Amino acid sequence: MIGIYLTAAVILSGLIFVNRKRQVNKLLVTLFIIVQWAFTIYEYYHKGIVELSYFKPDALAVLLLVTLSIISIPALFHSYEYIYPEKENPKTRSIYYAAMTILITAIGAAYLSNHIAVTWIFIEITTLSASALIFHRRNSGSLEATWKYIFVCSISLTFVFIGILFLSIALGHSGEQGLFFDALINQAANLNTFWFKLAFVFIFVGFTAKLGLVPMYTAGIDAKDKAPTPAAALFSSVLMNVGFVGIFRLYTAVAHSSIHSWANHVIMIAAFLSLFISTVYVLKVKNIKRMLAYSSIEHMGLVMLGLAAGGIGYYAAVLHVILHAFAKSALFLQIGQVYNIYKSKNLYNLGGYFKYNLPGAIIILIAFICVTAMPPSGLFISEFYIFTALFKGGYLFILIPVLILLTMIIWAIGKNFLKLLFTPPVNFDESKIEKVSQLETLSQFILLGLVIYLGINPPAEFVNLINEAVKNLIF
Amino acid sequence: MINVLLITFVISLLYISIANRLLTYVKILAFQGILLFGVAFIELIEINPINLAFILLETIVVKTIAIPMFLTYVIKKNKITREAEPFLPNFVSLIIVTLIIIVTFLISNSIADTHLNKIYFVVALVALFSGLYIIISRKKMITHVIAYAIIENGVFILSLAVGNEMPMLVNLGILLDIFVSVFLLGIFINKVGDVVKDIDITQLSNLKD
8 A cells, every 4th residue: 555655646746746727736635635544544454564565554653644644634725825826826836735745745654664774765855855845935044944954954864874874783694684673673682782872873863853852953943934834834743753753663672772771861861952952942032933943842852851761751752742743733834824914923023913813813822721731731641741750760850950941931932922912013004914714723723622632531542552652662 | 905995085084174175175075986986896896786886886977977077067157266265274174184083093993893894984984074074164055065975975985884784775875875965966056046146154144043
C-alpha cells in the first residue's frame, strides 16, 4: 500500500504543479486528501506488517499518521483563504500546493520508516519542500528565512548522516541489517560504546533542527514566522513530530544499552536549555507568530524531559507530542485570521479582537488555556505526568527551575494574548476589516476540542496505542 | 598512497584557511575533488564495478567539475567582489585550523578500535570542523556554500571508511551531496541575486528578536 500511496502522491503533486486552473487544483487537492485518509485507515488496520521491507507501521507511526491526516485537512483547505483573491497567481499557487502535498507525503513516510537511512531521506525531502513553502511570498524577508532554513537544516542533516556512519562503524560486521530500528534494539547491548555515543550525539543534534531544541532550533523559528500560516501550522506540529520520531526510535535502542543514563543526561541538558531559551525569548518577543514558535520549543523541551525522566514520562511524552500538534496547529491557523484583520503580526498593533471577530477571539481564549496547559486542557494531563516522572526519578533540581520557567512563560503568553483580546488597538482603521470565513474557525474548534477530549477522556484504543508505542522502553 | 592523498587533503584545508580570493577557494574545492577520486578508487576497488563507476563519476563530474564551475559562474554573474572578507585575520584562522587538527588527532589516539582506519576519522572530522569554522568566520554567503561543500567532502571521506561493508551509505552521501548542492546553488543563488543585490550575510540579518 505504501508503494501505491507514494506513487499516487507524487503523481498528484506533479499534476497540481503542472495545472494552473483553480477548480482543477481544488479537485486534485481533495483527491490527495482522500488518498491520504485511505492510506491512514489501511495502515491502522495493518499495524505491524512490514511493507517494501523498509516501512513498518508500528503504534507510534499510526498515532502520528492519524494526527497528520487530521491536521492536513484544515491546513490544505484553509490555504485557499490564505492566498488572497487579489494576489491570486496560478503559478505560485500550484507551486504552493505541490510543495504542501510533497511535504505531507514525506512526513507520513518518515513516520512509517523502519530504517534510519530511509527516515533520513524523507526528512531531507521535507526540508526541500518546506523551503519552497517558506519562499511563497518571494520578498527579502522570506528569502532570508528560506536561506537560513535550508542552510541550517542541510548542516543538521549532514550531522545525522555522520551519526549514521558512526552507527554503522559501531555495528561493525553486522552490516546493513543493524540499521533497521528493530534490529538495532536487539543489538544495542553489544555495540561499541564509544562509537554508539558519538552516533547518538550526532543524530540527536541533527534531528533537533526538526524537533526545535537547542542547539539547532534557530532555523525553525524564522521558518514559522515567514511561512504562510497554514504551512506554519504544519511546521510547528507534524514537522516537529518528524524530529521526535527520529530521536524516539534511536532512543529506544539506546535504552537497551549501557549508555542509557548518559544519553538521558545529554537529552536533559538540551531540553533544559531549550526551556530556558524559549522563556527568555517569549518574554522579549514582539511578533506574535514568533512567540508561538518559541512556545513550541518550550513544549518540545518538556517532551524531551519526559523522555529522559522515564517511567510514566514515556507515555506522557508521546501524549504531549500528539496533543501539542493539535493545539499549536489550531492556534497558528487562527493567527492567520488575526493577520488578515490587522495586517500586522506586531503585538503593538493588535488589540480588541473580541470586537472584530468573536468566534476567533473565543478560539484564542481556549487555545491560550490549551497551550499553557491549564485544566481542562489535555496538555495539563501530559505535563502533570511529565512532572510526576521527574519527581519520581529524583530530578527535583531540574523540576523546580522548570516550574519557575513555565510560570514565566504562562505570564508572558497570557499578557500578550489578553492584550490581543481586550486592549483597544493602536492606529487601527476599522473600516477596512476583511470578512473571515467561519468555516475556518469551525475546524479550529474541532482541533482544540480534540486536545481537551483526548486528554480528559482518552478512548481505550488511543491509550492502548500509546502504551504499545512505548512498550519497548519499559522493561 | 591513501595516506598521502588524505594528508594532502588536510593541507588543502590549511591553505583554504588563509586563502584570500574567492577563486582560490573554488580551485581548492576542485583539487579536493581530484583527491577524493583517488581515495575512492584505491579504497573501493573491490566493490561492484557499476557502483564504483557511479561513485567515481560523481567525484569527478560533480565535485571536481560541476560545483566549481557553477560557483565561478555565480561569482561572475552576481559580480561578487573577489575578496573572501574574513572576520578574523588569516593568521588567527591558520592557528585555529591547526588547533582543530591537533585536537582531533589527540582524540583519535584514544580510540581503541582495530577494524577502522583512524586516518579517515581524523581527516573527516578535521574537514567537518574547519568547514564549520569557515562558515562562522566569513562574511559572504558564497563562502558559506563553499564551506558546506568542504563539510560534504569530509562526510564523503568518512563514508569511504565504511564503504567496503556498506556501499549503500556511500551512495546516500552522494545523493545528499547532489541534492543539496543543486538546491543551494542552482535555484537559490540565482534568486538571491534577484532579490538582494550584493550577496553578503550582513543583509540577511533582519529576522531576529
